[in-house]
Amino acid sequence: MPRVNDFNIHVATVNGSGSQTANNTLLRSIFQMGVPVSGKNLFPSNIAGLPTWFTIRVNERGYVARETRNDVLVAMNPETSVTDIAAMGPGSVVVMNEGLPAPKVPEGAVAHVIPFDKIVQPIVPDPKLRKLVVNMVYVGVLAQLIGIEKAEVERALDAQLGKKPKALAMNRAAVDAGFDYAAAHLPPAPFRVERRDKTEGKILIDGNQAAALGAMFGGVTFTSWYPITPSSSLAEALTGFLERYRRDPSGKATYAIVQAEDEIAAIGMVLGASWAGARAMTTTSGPGLSLMTEFTGYAYYAEIPAVIWDIQRIGPSTGLPTRTSQADLLSVAFLSHGDTKHVMLFPSSVEECYDYGMRAFDLAERLQTPVFVLSDLDIAMNVWMADPFPYPAKPWDRGKVLSAADLEKIGKFERYRDVDGDAIPYRTLPGTNHPLAAYFTRGSGHDEQARYTESSEAYPRVMDRLNRKWETARGVVPQPVVEETKGAEAAILCFGSSRWAVEEARDRLREDGIRTSSLRVQAYPFSSEVGAFLARHERVYVVEQNRDGQMAALLRMDYPAHATRLRSVLHYDGLPLDAHTVAQGVKSAEREEVAVR
């Protein structure tokens, strides 16, 4: 009996060989058959030549985390074929290019050697073009092997190449050739895609596109950015959407987007624009954050709204720029010198990237402080299935801004005075035509009237109010998502993209007799519910994608009384988190727990 709608396809190719179109065609044609699917691009920091892998998870139950076990391998890269093939287990299927170096096929695996070059030769006489089209042959071979309907492959191909009829025809012919070859020479695989209705009305989108859409519908008016993987595609997607949808009737732009000279300038422009009344954001990754350090501390202290997307990747300098991580938490939480702390949001999905794309502005302007959105490469650059995004139901919140008419009515203005008791002061914008409107913005010591002071009374007064504002923030940031399981002793706490592996791991643990509750943190500062959750659970496994347990460290700082309840399950190899790692981590610790008792 073939395994239906529950397997993993792993495609190994050479970077820059045009495999992206082929892999997207595979992904989309399965999606079009109504079967939930997710795709992850495991790629090197390289434009052309280095090995790259694309992994497609076909899963009827909707699991979308990375699956470490591969069922079907397409081996096209001579440099990695030996290890790629050796890693395949019993029952798996290998489709490999003729002439590739290959080890002995692992026991129980089936290997098909396909003469891809010979198949594509008559279709594409030009050898340069042939290199780009050859990948489409494996799409045809796979379609036939695992039962992807050819009409859906054609539809998916047409969606991508419909505007280039010549390329479309060539690629179609390559698919046909692969399909026919497989039909004539290969037995059907023990894995099958069968049509379902589980993707009806759904979209496929990556997190950076989703964030860009959120920012646009959130009313962004100013963006500056400096190119850095994996955040560049957010700025580029935003540019594309804004060019299309944000022109006034005369064709003029209702936004400004500037590619800055570096990340210091990028955040500087954001602060200038926001101070002057724009809805301003930037997007970056680790090394860029380092450069933004001084200005973000300034913005915290001078109370200037700013939205900063941090698409997390690994390491300083080049680090591993194309590998995912959740390791910027501690540096972002306290970015800058002095007593500084920042609001962070942790989107776990493309839906939340869209939602936070809007909400981050509301929060930044309401709280008059930088708001960091910590996405990561896995969410940002991989394609995810989602329900269509809802049109925003609420207007925007631009926070406490006084107009000339307000000033006339109040007759008084003190920039840094807590008038309402929520520790959030009022601000005015330059250009406000009233003699009371102006104030002096500075990073240096200031009093309630924004006057320079080094007073040992005024300074702590300002710092204490900022701390009270931090308390206000706890109540207005996105609240944690809690799932309480009756009788569960253990709980799992996670955030961001770890969500998907955790959800799947909890199902696996349940099958193994380990019941867990869960809490997903959506923002920092933590709201009271986080503390209450820790208080309710004996053991809380904190799952995160970094070496040092950074989320656990933040939790220990806020909840020292519960520090001993926290146990870390960590993953930091640069690949997206998988359910096995989480389930195994929790299971072994829980067994030890039982053994000790």
Add this chain to the structure above:
Amino acid sequence: MSTNSAAAPGPPATPVTTNRIGLTPADYKGAKSTLCPGCGHDAITGSIIQAAFEMALPPHRLAKLSGIGCSSKTPAYFIGRSHAFNAVHGRMPSIATGVFLANHDLTLLGVSGDGDTASIGLGQFCHLVRRNVPVAYIIENNGVYGLTKGQFSATADVGTKAKSGAVNDLMPIDLCAIAVQLGCGFVARSFSGDPKQLRPILKAALSHRGTAVVDVISPCVTFNAHEGSTKSYAAVKEHDAPLHDLTYVPHYENIEVDYAPGETREVKMHDGSRVILKKLGEDYDPSDAFQALSTLHKSREEGKFVTGLLYANPSEAALDRELGLVDQPLASLTLEQVRPPKAALDEVMTGLMTGRL
């Protein structure tokens, strides 16, 4: 004043001078300066106040921006009725870029120093000029770090002596030459001790719709006033070489300045105002970038400070036009103007469903 003067029927008080918008010089004042008595920067502050008053600049339309250093403190000392942003060291240009794009109706006045601009902020300065962000960018240039007590800055001349006795052997960075090279549409150099020249230059800079670089030699009375310093007040006074006499004629005045033909050149600003340059010695054409660069080069070789309007090309298009922005300031757009309709979202969602975005 005697105690009974209010009741006494003496002569009426001197009528307070008001400008076109009914403001007095006092309306352009700021807090008391905390710089050293006699600082050249305070003289520049005085010229800014006077220039803004005479131009009848509405204070609420002005945004004052600065970086870090003695010079960057000065926005606190003038036009207290304008918003101000005292940023971080060397990064005022990026603040200016953001402020301008958020509200291109504002007039931006940036104050920086030689350390703030020529060292830590050189990169941002270059990119500001390259983007042509409309800001009157004043460098209060004293060749020395004042707030940190007397280190050389990157504009210190070769052979100049520090108070400690150290001699500078490194080539100075000429910010005016860099600005000309980068295509800046308004480049001037002046001297804090010459308000007669500085004031019209400031007015013209504030009228320029693009980056206007005004490098003002502003001697430091504490760390650069000694014998052997090329930027002491005495040395600058002695080596100041003005290119021309400047007169600024605002757009609302239709004054014909009476000079003999061939004696003057005129630069027409974006807002209709004019700068009239009266020849002093050799003819100088401020629209000639090559002449500007060779003049700067020569003056350095001769140990002179050439001052005046070095280069002017007021036609350069500013960044907001470059980006095709709406006429209304971005900061004042309403939600309806910036949130696309539901149909737009539907269109994108359909594209994402079918893969035909």
